[in-house]
Amino acid sequence: MKIAYLDCASGISGDMTLGALVDAGVDLAAIQAGIDSLGLPSCRLVATQVKKKGFRATQVVVEHEPEHAHRHLHHITKMIDGSTLTPRQQELATAIFTRLGEAEALAHGTTIEKVHFHEVGAVDSIADIVGSAIGWDLLGVAEVYASPIPTGSGFVQIAHGRCAIPAPATAELLKGVPLAEFPADQPVKGELTTPTGAAIVKTLVKGFGALPAMTIERIGYGAGQKDFDHPNLLRLIVGETTAASAASTGPSTTIVLLETNLDDTPGEAVGDCVERLWEAGALDVALTPLQMKKHRPGVQLSVQATPADAERLAALIFRHTTALGMRRQTVARIVLPRRKETIATRWGDVAGIVATLPDGGERFTPEHDACRAVADAAGVTVREVYLAAAAAFNRG
Numbered sequence: 001m002k003i004a005y006l007d008c009a010s011g012i013s014g015d016m017t018l019g020a021l022v023d024a025g026v027d028l029a030a031i032q033a034g035i036d037s038l039g040l041p042s043c044r045l046v047a048t049q050v051k052k053k054g055f056r057a058t059q060v061v062v063e064h065e066p067e068h069a070h071r072h073l074h075h076i077t078k079m080i081d082g083s084t085l086t087p088r089q090q091e092l093a094t095a096i097f098t099r100l101g102e103a104e105a106l107a108h109g110t111t112i113e114k115v116h117f118h119e120v121g122a123v124d125s126i127a128d129i130v131g132s133a134i135g136w137d138l139l140g141v142a143e144v145y146a147s148p149i150p151t152g153s154g155f156v157q158i159a160h161g162r163c164a165i166p167a168p169a170t171a172e173l174l175k176g177v178p179l180a181e182f183p184a185d186q187p188v189k190g191e192l193t194t195p196t197g198a199a200i201v202k203t204l205v206k207g208f209g210a211l212p213a214m215t216i217e218r219i220g221y222g223a224g225q226k227d228f229d230h231p232n233l234l235r236l237i238v239g240e241t242t243a244a245s246a247a248s249t250g251p252s253t254t255i256v257l258l259e260t261n262l263d264d265t266p267g268e269a270v271g272d273c274v275e276r277l278w279e280a281g282a283l284d285v286a287l288t289p290l291q292m293k294k295h296r297p298g299v300q301l302s303v304q305a306t307p308a309d310a311e312r313l314a315a316l317i318f319r320h321t322t323a324l325g326m327r328r329q330t331v332a333r334i335v336l337p338r339r340k341e342t343i344a345t346r347w348g349d350v351a352g353i354v355a356t357l358p359d360g361g362e363r364f365t366p367e368h369d370a371c372r373a374v375a376d377a378a379g380v381t382v383r384e385v386y387l388a389a390a391a392a393f394n395r396g
Contacts, residue, residue, distance in 0.1 A: 004139065005211050006146040006201070007235035008180070011192025014128025015060055016222040017200055020236035021135035022047050023058035024220025034134040037084040040123050041065045045131060050223050053231040057221035060131075062124035073101040073115060076126060085134065092133035092203070099173060100199045107168035125196055132200055141238060145212055146205045148254050148307075148330070150180040152192035165191050166198075173198035178208045178254040178307045181330060190226060209254045210332040214239035255283060255333045256310035260323040261290060263298030270299060273320040280316055281309055283333075304333070343389045347378035350389040364393035 006012065006020075022028050032045050043064045050059045080093050101112040108115070136144075151166040151174070158167060166174060170193060177198075193201075216239040224232040262270060270287065277285045283304040292298040301321070305313045310328070317323055337356040342349050343364065352366040366389040368382070375385045 001143070001241055002141045002217075003143045003145065003212065003214060003239065003241050004141040005214075005237040005239075006144065006205065007211070007237065008147050008149050008193070008201075010224065010228070010230060010232045010234065011150050011152060011194075012197035012201060012234055013194040013224060014125060014132060014196035014200065015062070016224050016234035017132045017197065018045070018060040018128055018135060019047070019058040019222030020220040020234045021132065021139060021222070022060060022220070023222060024139065024218050024236050024238055026135045026138050028060075030138060031131045031134045034083065034085050034089065035127050035131055037082075038079045038126065038130060039082070040079075040126065041067060043123055043127050045127065052223050052227070052233050055221065055231045055233060057223035057231075057233050059223040059225075062127045064123040064127075067123060073097060073112060079126070080130065083130075085130070086137060089130075089134050089137045092136060093130045096129050096133060096196075096199045096203045099202055100169065100195060103169040103172035103195065103199070106172050128196055129200070136204065139238065143206050144204045145207050145209070146201055147210075148178040148180040148208055149174060149198070149201060150188065150192045152190050153187045154189045154191075156191045166193065167191070167195060169195040170198045173202050176308070177201065178330075188228060188230070190228065207253055209334075211237065212241065214241040253333050253335075254307065254330060256305045256307055257327075257329045257331050258303040258305060258310065258314055258317065259300060259327040259329075260317060260321070260325065261292060261298055261300050262321055262323060263290070263292040263296040265322045269321060270301070273301070273317060276316055276320060277303055277313060280313055281306075282313055341393075343392045345374070345385060345388040345392055347380060347385060347388070348374040350374055350385060352389065352393075354393075364390055366390060 022031070028045060028047050035043055035045065041064060043062060046061045046063055048059050048061070050057055076097050077094055080090050083090070085093065098112070101115045104115045105112045151170065154165055155162050156165050156167055173195060174193070216237055218238050220236040222234040222236065224234070226232055274285050274287065283306065286302045288300040288302065290298045290300050301317065303313055303317070307330070314326055314328070317326065339354050340351065341354045341364065342351045343366070350366050351370040352364050355363045355365070357363060366386050371382045371385040371389065375382045
C-alpha cells in the first residue's frame with residue numbers, strides 16, 4: 001500500500017504543500033491545467049529551485065492579476081464544480097474549503113454560509129488549495145500520516161487585525177491534532193502553520209506520530225516564503241508499506257507520558273489519584289513499586305495522556321499527591337485495530353474487545369465486569385465464563 005508522510009518540522013502551508021508535491025514528482029502542468037479551468041484571472045503557478053539554510057527545495061509561487069474580491073464559500077464551490085477537475089479532486093478541494101469555512105464560522109460566531117473569506121478567498125490561496133487537491137490525487141497514495149504540527153509564536157497580521165499565533169481559524173482546525181513542542185528558551189517567532197495548511201492536514205491526515213514503517217520511494221521538499229533560523233521546509237516522504245506492517249503498527253499517534261515517584265503519599269491517596277485520573281480521561285494509568293532513598297518503599301505513577309489533556313492531568317497529580325516534580329515526555333504510541341463485540345455463551349451474552357493482530361488474525365478478550373455479571377447470575381465462576389466466551393469466539 002502506498003502511503004505518504006508529512007514531516008512538518010517547520011509547519012505547513014498551502015504553498016509549501018504544493019511545492020513538496022511538485023518536488024516529489026507530481027506534474028506541475030497537470031496541476032496548472034486544473035487551475036486554469038477555475039476561471040481565475042491570469043493565474044499561473046511558477047516553480048523554482050531555492051535553498052533554505054543550505055537545503056534544496058521547490059518553491060511554488062502563484063502569479064496573478066491584482067484583485068480585491070472577497071468570496072463566500074458558495075462562490076468557491078461553484079468554481080470547483082464548474083471546473084474540469086476529476087470527481088476525487090473536486091471532493092478534496094471542497095472538503096478542505098468546507099473545513100476552513102467551519103473553522104472561520106466558529107471563530108467569528110456566524111454560520112458557514114455567511115463566512116466571508118479574506119486571505120483564503122484570494123486567488124493565490126484558491127490556487128494553493130485546489131492545486132494541492134489535484135496534486136494529492138495525482139500522487140495516488142492510499143493514506144497520509146504526519147508529524148506533530150508546530151504553530152510558531154508571536155503575532156500575525158490578518159484582515160481582522162493583529163492576532164496571536166495560532167490565528168483563530170488555525171487553532172480551531174488544529175483541535176485534536178498533536179502540536180509540536182519547542183524549547184521555551186528557543187521559540188520560533190512567526191507563523192509556521194497557516195489556516196490553509198491546517199485545513200489540509202485536518203482533511204487528509206489519518207494519524208500523527210513518528211515516520212511509519214515503509215520502503216521510501218521518493219521525497220519532496222516544499223519551501224515556505226519566509227526565512228527563519230532553521231530550514232523553512234515541508235518534507236513529503238512517499239513509500240510502500242505492506243498490509244502486515246500497516247496492521248502491526250496501526251494508527252500511530254503522539255501522546256504525553258507523565259511520570260513521578262512517590263514515597264510519602266499514603267496508599268489510599270495514591271489510589272484516589274489513580275481513580276481521578278481515569279475519570280479525567282487518562283489513556284492509561286500504572287503504578288510500579290520502587291525502593292527509594294533511605295530505603296523507603298514507594299511507587300512510580302505513570303500516566304499516558306493526549307497532548308491536549310497533559311497539562312490538566314499533571315495539575316491533578318500535583319493536587320492529589322505529594323509530588324514535587326514530574327517527568328514529561330512526548331512519545332509515539334501504536335495500537336492494534338480493535339472493535340467491541342458481544343459473544344453468546346450458555347450462561348448469557350458476554351461483551352469484550354476484538355483486536356486485529358499483525359498477521360490478520362483476531363484475539364477476543366472478554367470484559368471482566370461482563371464476565372462477573374454473567375457468573376453471579378448463573379452461579380458459576382468468573383473464570384468459567386471467561387473461558388467459555390473465548391472458546392465461543394474461537395469457534396466462530
